[in-house]
Amino acid sequence: MVAKIMTKNWISEIKLGLSQTRESFGKHLSSLLGGGKIDEVLYEELEAILLTADAGVNATTWLLDALRKKVKSENLTDAAQLRGALQEVLFALLAPLARSFDTDTEKPFVIMLAGVNGAGKTTSIGKLAHYFQSQGKSVLLAAGDTFRAAAREQLIAWGERNNVPVIAQDSSQKNGDPASVIFDAINAAKARNIDIVLADTAGRLATQLHLMEEIKKIKRVIAKAKQGAPHEVLLVLDANIGQNAINQVEAFDNALKITGLVVTKLDGTAKGGIIAAIAKIRQDNTLPLYFIGMGENINDLKPFDARKFVEALFD
């Protein structure tokens, strides 16, 4: 399914989106891996590149170890050969993250988004609505951020752009109840025979324990509106953040049992190494990274494809 809608342009689009990253990360690598001896100095520089890409100490160590093994087992002697080897090692690390996103199993298929403040939840919903519509699905948005000023209006604006309905509490109501807004939205989706419900939630930090309790409650209430829902609980992560991403994954997973990730703002200069750090959290049983965001426009969201991602990083 996903493969079908993925345009042929996917790779060129993702390349465009990642051009900033490639500019620094890729260029840096290319000059390093142009040729020459494979020695400790080279490994050290590689380490620096990975660390400055936010890959973190764990993933960096793992990647370098894997690379060293490969160099040994394949008798690589020239730095230029490392390029391909590094691509393969990176791919091996990232491949488990890529999984297809299937919304056909339920109707309405309820997707809840969560994340820290400013991660890109609302914008991602706007883009996801567009993405699903282009697959021929009908979409409804639930304005579950009843806390932040103008969050409702922001989502409504995205609804208008996509020409899809938005369920929100009426604006006169102060400090509304997010759970009941989403509950109503799911019922509205049932009544209107809609395929997918995208539920926005207010940004929160894992240290705000009462807000983490609140979002647990939201999830419980969603299950009351439709059994088995939410069918996906996506954590939205900003590619610009550093190692705190790992805390975020763990904290939100503890509270909500997240089912997948969306990484946003990869169009910036952040090198996205955080994706490697995340892949390393539970390597045997990693969370899927379903989508990556690469801009503020409605079609700047793509399904994550490890192979293409690695390729786009390099040339």
Next chain:
Amino acid sequence: MFDNLTSRLSRVIKTLRGETRLTEINIQETLREVRTALLEADVALPVIKEFMERVKQKAIGQEVIGSLSPGHALVGVVHRELIVIMGGEKSEINLATTPPAVILMAGLQGAGKTTTSAKLAKWLMEQKKKKVLLVSCDIYRPAAIHQLEVLAKQIDTDFFPVQLGQSPQEIAVAALDFARRHHHEVMIVDTAGRLSVDKVMMDEISKLETLLKPIETLFVVDSMQGQDAVNIAKVFAEALPLTGIILTKLDGDARGGSALSVQYMTGKPIKFVGLAEKLTGLEVFYPDRMASRILGMGDVLGLIEESQRNIDRDEAEKLAIKIKSGKNFDLDDFKMQFQQMRNMGGMSALISKLPAQFSQAAQNIKMDDRVIGRTEGIINSMTLQERAKPEVLKASRKRRIAAGSGVTVQEVNRLLVQFEQTQRMMKKMNKGGMAKMMRGLKGMLPGIR
């Protein structure tokens, strides 16, 4: 989750006792651990490299006092140097100009500029008694202007009404005129988040700067920001004459190494930190606390100071004595503690300031800020004897209390469990030697046992 430096070091330190001076060799291992700690705190690698060089120069040859290990002594140097770099002392906001004093906010998408603009307005109104105008030049993100308008209303300050179709420059010019006519002393200008590589948008903000001639141009950076903070700060500093930095979302659990990166790169002081989503959650910056945080030593000093500000002194002293004795801590104290926590910005703000080992203990006590009121209600329904000796609370008494405070017996039970956990934590803090820890932090050495 990451080990903090404290626990990392305890592994290394033991092996190196009895040396009298720091040498290239005996600091090597500790230096590596410090490097890892800084990386995990998201300090940018080039900054780490320079910093470590500096630390080495300062450290080698230094005497190792008393029974300390070289590792301890080195961390002392690291902590001190961090403080020196991050400004040595706090830096005040500058408003000394013909009014309106314009403050321009700049930063990436999602950094927290809009909320921070409103917080800063509130701070200036309250602390400096200024008449403030809030202006939004973010015509891009849906509902961004409206967001600031709502916040302006919440803090009861003026908001510049934007006409539909106005460009950011037009808004800036009109707002300046508006502020002059209405005698605003300060005008805070929120801008759209932008990527440092977006040339058009960077030009836009630099034009805004030329138009507005702000006395303060503040770079807003997320404390969760990764390695790239250093590059982004560089580009912003080239495009704009930055005068300071605001670090946001410090109430989270990020170690905030970006603070160091950005300061190192721009050479500008961090003027404020954002500590809560609430509009009162803005505070001046203290380098010593940040240094401890980056190293994973918690913000114990901040906690103390905040307690002093918000807590009734007498009550606090009484409580402190109880905490010290570890005993006698009863439900009345528990209630008081709740009330004081509320005064201090709630449990989450508090937890974020505890050193890692305690904040973890505290995390286990699920204290929902919203439950505080009910908790008080439950305790109020107890007799004085029950409050002093919670052991006497058996089923029938619990039922009475539940009925009296309009909650279920389960809730009463939950409260009692929380109380016991707190009591336990108090004892733990006491055993760990809160006082010793403070001394350690205040001096150059972290509180490592």
